[in-house]
Amino acid sequence: MLLNVSYTDKKITKKVDEAVGKPFTLKERFALGGIGSPKLFITDTGVEIQNLLILDNNLNTCNIEMRPKGIIVRFRSLLETYGLIIPYYKLTIYKGDLAVYSIYKDNYFIKVKSDTKAIQKYFRKFLDYKADNAPTSIEDL
Numbered sequence: 001m002l003l004n005v006s007y008t009d010k011k012i013t014k015k016v017d018e019a020v021g022k023p024f025t026l027k028e029r030f031a032l033g034g035i036g037s038p039k040l041f042i043t044d045t046g047v048e049i050q051n052l053l054i055l056d057n058n059l060n061t062c063n064i065e066m067r068p069k070g071i072i073v074r075f076r077s078l079l080e081t082y083g084l085i086i087p088y089y090k091l092t093i094y095k096g097d098l099a100v101y102s103i104y105k106d107n108y109f110i111k112v113k114s115d116t117k118a119i120q121k122y123f124r125k126f127l128d129y130k131a132d133n134a135p136t137s138i139e140d141l
Contacts, residue, residue, distance in 0.1 A: 002048060002108065005074065005083040005129040011132070020070030025038050032129070037064040037122045043100060045129065049084070049110060052077040063111065064103075066126050073103060073110060084108055088130050093123070 001019070003012055029035050042060040045053060053060050055078050062075035070087035084105065092104040099115045101123055114120050 001085050002085050003085060004080055005072075006079075006081045013121055016072070016083070016089060019087050020072060021068035023065075023067065032066070033125065035066040038116070038118045039063060040050065040119065042110060042112055042115075044109075044111040046109045049075070049082075049108065052082060064126070066123075066129060071126065084110070088134065091130070093127065101137075 001015070003015070005012060005016070024032065024035055040062050042053070042062055045060075048135055053075070058076070060075070062073055065072045065074065070085065071091065073084040073086065075084075075123055086101075086103070086105040090105045094102040094104070096113075097113075099113055100111055101114050102109060102111045114123065
């Protein structure tokens, strides 16, 4: 779901926490080595997100926050902050072209540049976390 997360609203906070879990505690953040991504430059998006990004002339950037049951991709447009809330079971990531990661959830997608080691290391970290904490599938039994 794509939500405006600029303001503190209990209904929106409850929706986000139900979908991707409450934020990690400080101890868990240290154990994971941080939960936020470096600044990611957006190269391509789906129609809904593109309609928000073209409203201003700023650089299209985003960042990713890890949560226990999913991720939040945040970006800004016209002084508002939007979040694409993606539970792990709906998350699909492709590494297509050279130095580009594609993040998909249903009909939403964002493609970001991964031209530095820090970005590639972050994606590796959160994909490993997703794999370690995924529910057991039937094939594994």
